[in-house]
Amino acid sequence: MQLNRLSVHQLSELLKKNEISSEEITKDYLQHIDQVEDDIKAFVTVTGEDALAQARSVDEKRSRGEELSPLAGIPMAITDNICTKGIKTTCASQILYNFVPPYDATVTERLKGAGAVLLGKCNMDEFAMGSSTENSGFFNTRNPFDLARVPGGASGGAAAAVAAGEAAFTLGTDTDGAIRQPASFCGVIGLKPTYGYVSKTGLISHASSLDQIGPITRDITDLALVLNVICGYDSKDSTSVSVDVPDFKKNLVCDVKGLKIGLPKEYFETNLSPEVAAKIQEAVRKLEELGAVCEEVSLPHTEYAPAAHYIISSAEASSNLARYDGVRHGLRVEEEDVLSMFKKTRSQGFGDEVKRRIMLGTFVLSTANYEAYYVKALKVRNLVRQDFDQVFKKYDLLLTPTSPSTAFPLAEKVNTPLAMYQSHIYNIPVNLAGLPAMSLPFGMVQGLSVGLQLIARPFDEGTLLRVGYTLEQSTDQTRPEPALSR
Amino acid sequence: MSKYEAVIGLEVHVELKTKTKLFCGCSTEFGKEPNSQVCPVCLGLPGSTGVLNKKVVELATKAGLALNCEIGTYTWFDRKNYYYPDLPKGYQISQVFRPIAYNGYLDIDVNGQTKRIRITRAHIEEDPGKLAHSGGSITNSLASFVDYNRSGMPLIEIVSEPEIRSGEEAKAYLEKLKAILEYTGVSDVKMEQGSLRCDANVSVRPVGSTTLGTKTEIKNMNSFRAVQRAIEYEVERQIAVLEYGDKVVQETRGWDENRGITVSMRNKENPDYRCFMDHELTPIELTREWIEEVRATIPELPDSRRKRLIEEYGLPAYDAGIITSSLALAEFFDATLQKFPDAKTISNWMMSELLRLLNAGNMELHQAKVTPDGLASLLNLIKKGTISNKIGKEVFEIMFKEGKDPEQIVKEKGLSQISDAGQLSQVIAEVIANNPKSVADFKSGKEQAIGFLVGQVMKATKGQANPGVVNKMLREELTK
Ligand SMILES: [Zn+2]
Numbered sequence: 008m009q010l011n012r013l014s015v016h017q018l019s020e021l022l023k024k025n026e027i028s029s030e031e032i033t034k035d036y037l038q039h040i041d042q043v044e045d046d047i048k049a050f051v052t053v054t055g056e057d058a059l060a061q062a063r064s065v066d067e068k069r070s071r072g073e074e075l076s077p078l079a080g081i082p083m084a085i086t087d088n089i090c091t092k093g094i095k096t097t098c099a100s101q102i103l104y105n106f107v108p109p110y111d112a113t114v115t116e117r118l119k120g121a122g123a124v125l126l127g128k129c130n131m132d133e134f135a136m137g138s139s140t141e142n143s144g145f146f147n148t149r150n151p152f153d154l155a156r157v158p159g160g161a162s163g164g165a166a167a168a169v170a171a172g173e174a175a176f177t178l179g180t181d182t183d184g185a186i187r188q189p190a191s192f193c194g195v196i197g198l199k200p201t202y203g204y205v206s207k208t209g210l211i212s213h214a215s216s217l218d219q220i221g222p223i224t225r226d227i228t229d230l231a232l233v234l235n236v237i238c239g240y241d242s243k244d245s246t247s248v249s250v251d252v253p254d255f256k257k258n259l260v261c262d263v264k265g266l267k268i269g270l271p272k273e274y275f276e277t278n279l280s281p282e283v284a285a286k287i288q289e290a291v292r293k294l295e296e297l298g299a300v301c302e303e304v305s306l307p308h309t310e311y312a313p314a315a316h317y318i319i320s321s322a323e324a325s326s327n328l329a330r331y332d333g334v335r336h337g338l339r340v341e342e343e344d345v346l347s348m349f350k351k352t353r354s355q356g357f358g359d360e361v362k363r364r365i366m367l368g369t370f371v372l373s374t375a376n377y378e379a380y381y382v383k384a385l386k387v388r389n390l391v392r393q394d395f396d397q398v399f400k401k402y403d404l405l406l407t408p409t410s411p412s413t414a415f416p417l418a419e420k421v422n423t424p425l426a427m428y429q430s431h432i433y434n435i436p437v438n439l440a441g442l443p444a445m446s447l448p449f450g451m452v453q454g455l456s457v458g459l460q461l462i463a464r465p466f467d468e469g470t471l472l473r474v475g476y477t478l479e480q481s482t483d484q485t486r487p488e489p490a491l492s493r
Numbered sequence: 494m495s496k497y498e499a500v501i502g503l504e505v506h507v508e509l510k511t512k513t514k515l516f517c518g519c520s521t522e523f524g525k526e527p528n529s530q531v532c533p534v535c536l537g538l539p540g541s542t543g544v545l546n547k548k549v550v551e552l553a554t555k556a557g558l559a560l561n562c563e564i565g566t567y568t569w570f571d572r573k574n575y576y577y578p579d580l581p582k583g584y585q586i587s588q589v590f591r592p593i594a595y596n597g598y599l600d601i602d603v604n605g606q607t608k609r610i611r612i613t614r615a616h617i618e619e620d621p622g623k624l625a626h627s628g629g630s631i632t633n634s635l636a637s638f639v640d641y642n643r644s645g646m647p648l649i650e651i652v653s654e655p656e657i658r659s660g661e662e663a664k665a666y667l668e669k670l671k672a673i674l675e676y677t678g679v680s681d682v683k684m685e686q687g688s689l690r691c692d693a694n695v696s697v698r699p700v701g702s703t704t705l706g707t708k709t710e711i712k713n714m715n716s717f718r719a720v721q722r723a724i725e726y727e728v729e730r731q732i733a734v735l736e737y738g739d740k741v742v743q744e745t746r747g748w749d750e751n752r753g754i755t756v757s758m759r760n761k762e763n764p765d766y767r768c769f770m771d772h773e774l775t776p777i778e779l780t781r782e783w784i785e786e787v788r789a790t791i792p793e794l795p796d797s798r799r800k801r802l803i804e805e806y807g808l809p810a811y812d813a814g815i816i817t818s819s820l821a822l823a824e825f826f827d828a829t830l831q832k833f834p835d836a837k838t839i840s841n842w843m844m845s846e847l848l849r850l851l852n853a854g855n856m857e858l859h860q861a862k863v864t865p866d867g868l869a870s871l872l873n874l875i876k877k878g879t880i881s882n883k884i885g886k887e888v889f890e891i892m893f894k895e896g897k898d899p900e901q902i903v904k905e906k907g908l909s910q911i912s913d914a915g916q917l918s919q920v921i922a923e924v925i926a927n928n929p930k931s932v933a934d935f936k937s938g939k940e941q942a943i944g945f946l947v948g949q950v951m952k953a954t955k956g957q958a959n960p961g962v963v964n965k966m967l968r969e970e971l972t973k
Binding site: 089090108109209210211215216242244245246322325326328331334335336345369372373374377 | 533536639
C-alpha cells in the first residue's frame with residue numbers, strides 16, 4: 008500500500024478502523040520526503056521530530072477513544088509565509104531567513120487543533136511574488152510531472168508537495184492565482200476561498216486586499232474536510248467576515264442539473280494554448296452531458312485587470328514590506344548609521360522581483376503619480392467587480408482555464424517578468440473581486456496536467472465543491488499522477 | 494504697530510484615555526519598564542493583524558463633538574509610509590483622507606475679546622515607539638534604544654486653521670483645548686507625561702497680504718508658556734530675517750527652553766508619505782443615532798460653566814474664567830459651595846490662596862491635600878469669628894500641605910481668636926500705658942491713632958485678639 012498516494016479521507020478511514028497508526032503514516036511520509044526531496048525541493052523546512060511527536064500524541068488520543076476530527080493524524084505541510092509557532096517562517100526570503108514566530112497563524116492553530124500533523128514548511132516565490140517558485144530566496148522547486156519544468160508559483164512548493172506525495176494536503180496563499188496556477192501545473196486541486204472567509208492572522212502580508220489562504224488537496228472530499236476546519240470568523244482579524252460556515256462535506260453530491268455556467272469569452276481568446284483549450288472544451292461538454300447549461304458570457308474589463316492588479320499589489324507590498332528594516336527581526340546588515348543599515352539590509356535581503364515591486368509600488372503611491380496610477384487602478388478594480396456582479400445575476404458559476412498553458416520550463420521566463428506575470432492572467436480578476444475560485448485538474452497534455460478554473464459567487468464555495476465532485480465522480484481526468492515514484 | 498502679521502496653526506496630539514492600545518490589548522499605563530507593554534501587533538511582527546479598539550472611536554467622537562466638529566459616518570485608516578527606527582511597521586496608521594471629525598471651532602478669550610479659531614480636523618492615529626539615546630541626544634550618542642511601550646498608543650491629532658495671530662492667542666487656544674478635553678474625559682491632558690503635545694506652524698507676512706509666507710514648524714515645547722515664548726521668539730526671528738532681506742527657510746525648528754530660542758533641527762523637504770488606505774483594518778461606520786448617544790454624554794463644557802458662574806453667582810468674568818479653566822478647579826468650587834454658600838468668598842480664596850500655593854509649588858490641584866470640605870469649614874470658622882482672616886491664611890497653608898481639618902489645626906496650635914474681655918483687658922491696659930503719645934493723639938481728635946493701638950494689641954497677642962472687640966474696648970477705655 009502506497010500510503011502517500013492515498014487521499015486524506017482514505018487515510019482517515021484507515022486510522023479510524025485502527026488499521027494503521029498516525030505514527031506509521033507520518034514515518035512513511037517522512038521517508039518518502041527523504042527519497043524525493045532532492046529532486047522536488049518542495050520544502051524550506053522539514054520538522055520530522057515534531058511531526059512524529061504530534062502523530063504519537065494523536066495515536067494516544069485515539070487509543071483513549073477520543074472523538075477525533077477527520078484530519079487527526081494526517082500529515083500536512085504549510086507554505087512558508089504562514090506563521091508556525093517555534094518553527095522558522097521565512098517567506099522564502101533571505102531577509103527573514105531566521106525568523107521564528109512566537110505565535111501560530113489562526114489557520115495553523117485550527118489545523119493543529121484538529122490534530123493534523125505538520126511535516127514542514129513549503130517553498131514559495133519570495134513573499135509570494137512570482138509565478139514559478141524561481142523567485143525563492145533559497146532554491147527552485149521542480150514540477151513532479153517533469154523535473155525540468157516549474158511547479159508554478161507562488162505556492163509552488165505547496166502544490167508540488169501534494170503532487171509528489173510529500174504531504175496529504177497543504178495550505179498555500181493566493182494573491183494573484185498563487186494557489187490555483189501551481190495546482191494546475193502540478194495536477195492537484197487548489198482553492199482560493201472568498202476574501203474574508205479564512206482568517207489572515209499570521210499570514211505574512213504581500214498585498215492585504217488581495218491575499219487569501221487556501222487548501223491544496225488531491226481530491227474534492229479532502230478539500231471539503233480542510234475547508235471545514237479553516238473557514239470561519241476570527242475576532243483577531245479585522246477583515247474576517249462573520250458568516251455561517253456550512254458543513255462542506257454535505258455539498259459533495261453528484262448533481263449539476265440545471266446549473267447555469269458562464270464561459271467568459273475573454274478567457275478563451277488571447278494566448279490560450281490550443282491543447283489546453285481543447286481539454287477545457289471537453290470538460291464543458293461533460294458538464295453539459297450531465298445537465299448543466301453552459302453559455303458564453305462576457306467580462307469586458309478583463310484585459311485591464313492584470314495592470315490594475317500589478318499596481319495595487321505592488322503598492323500594498325511596498326508598504327507591507329517596509330517593516331523588514333533590520334531593526335527588530337530577520338536579517339540585519341551592520342552599518343555605521345541607521346539609514347545605511349536600513350539600506351544595506353534591504354538591498355541584501357530582498358531578491359530582484361521583490362525589489363522591482365517595491366520600486367513600482369513606491370512609484371505609484373508617490374504624490375505625483377497617485378491619481379494617475381493607484382487611483383486609476385482602484386477604478387479598474389471596481390469595473391472588474393461589476394463585471395462579475397453582472398454575470399452572477401444570471402449564472403451560478405464561471406468556467407475558465409486556470410492558466411493559458413501547462414507548466415513551462417525552468418528558466419524560460421525568469422528574465423521576462425511580465426511574461427511570467429501573464430501566466431496568472433485568468434486568476435487575477437478573481438482576487439480583485441474577492442471571489443472564491445478553484446483549480447481542478449482535467450486531463451493531461453504531453454505529460455503535463457491541465458487545470459480547469461471554476462469561479463463562484465462570494466461565500467458559495469459549496470457550488471465549486473459540488474461541480475468539482477460531480478466531475479471527479481464522472482470522469483477519470485481529475486487525478487493525473489506524476490510518473491515519479493519510489 | 495508692526496508691519497508684519499503672524500500666521501500660526503497648531504497641531505496638537507492628544508493621547509486618549511483608554512485602558513488598551515489602538516489596535517491591540519496591550520496596556521496604556523504610563524511609566525512602566527521599557528518594552529513591557531508590547532505584543533506582536535504593536536511591534537508590527539510579520540503576520541500580526543490588529544483590531545480597532547472601540548473605546549478610541551467613542552472618545553474621538555466625543556472630542557470632535559465637544560470641539561463643534563462634524564463627525565464622519567464612514568471613515569477609515571490610512572498608512573503614512575516612512576522609515577524611522579521607532580516605527581515598527583515602517584508606516585504609521587492614521588486618518589489622512591477621511592478624518593473622523595472635521596470643520597469645528599474653538600472660541601478663545603484674549604484681552605477681553607472672544608475670537609473663534611476654526612479646527613480643520615481631528616483624526617485618530619497611532620503613536621510610534623520612543624527612542625532613548627545613550628549620550629542624551631541623537632547627535633552625540635553611540636547607541637540608541639527603542640521603547641515600544643508607546644507604540645500603538647491611541648492619539649487624536651487636532652489641527653487648527655492658521656488663524657492664530659500671536660503666542661498669547663496660541664496659549665489661550667491650548668488652555669481652552671486642554672480644558673475641553675479634560676471636561677469630556679477624553680484625555681488626561683498631562684503635558685509632562687506626553688499625553689498632550691503641540692507643534693506650531695509659524696509664518697509671517699506683511700499686514701494686508703493674503704498670501705502665506707514660508708513657514709517653519711516648531712517642536713519640543715513642553716508647556717503652554719513655552720509654546721507662547723517659542724512662537725513669540727520665532728515671529729520676531731522671521732521678521733528680522735525678512736527685514737534683513739533674507740528668505741525664511743522652510744524647516745523644522747526645536748525650542749531650546751534654556752536659551753529661550755528656536756534652533757534648526759533638520760532642513761529637508763517634506764517627505765512623501767505615500768499615503769493610502771490600510772486594507773488590514775475595516776473602515777469605521779457610525780450611525781447618526783450612535784453619534785447622538787455620544788453627544789448626550791458630553792458634560793457641561795467650560796464656556797457654559799463660566800457663564801453660569803457669572804450669571805448665577807455674580808463672580809467677576811476673570812475669576813469665573815480661571816476657575817473653569819480646569820475641571821478640577823471648577824469641581825472644587827462647586828463642592829465647596831455646597832457646604833459654604835458664599836460664592837464670592839470661595840472664589841477669592843481660590844484665586845488668591847489656592848492658586849498662589851499651586852503656582853509656587855508648580856503643582857496640579859490633585860497634588861494638593863486641601864479638600865472642598867476643608868475649605869468650607871475654614872471659611873465657616875472665619876465667619877463665626879473663631880479665627881481671623883489672617884490666621885485663616887496660615888491655617889489654609891497647613892491644610893494645603895497636610896490636609897488636616899482646620900478646627901483641629903486651630904485647636905492644636907491654639908490659634909482661635911481672643912474675644913474674651915477678661916483676657917484682653919490686661920493687654921489693653923499695658924498698651925495704653927506704654928504708648929502715651931498715641932493715647933494723647935487720639936484724645937486730641939486724631940482718629941487714626943486708634944489703628945496703631947489696635948495693631949499693638951494684635952502684636953502682643955500674636956494676632957489672636959479679635960480686632961473688633963479690641964477696637965471697642967480701647968475706645969471705651971480712652972473715652973472714660
Ligand atoms: Zn500590543
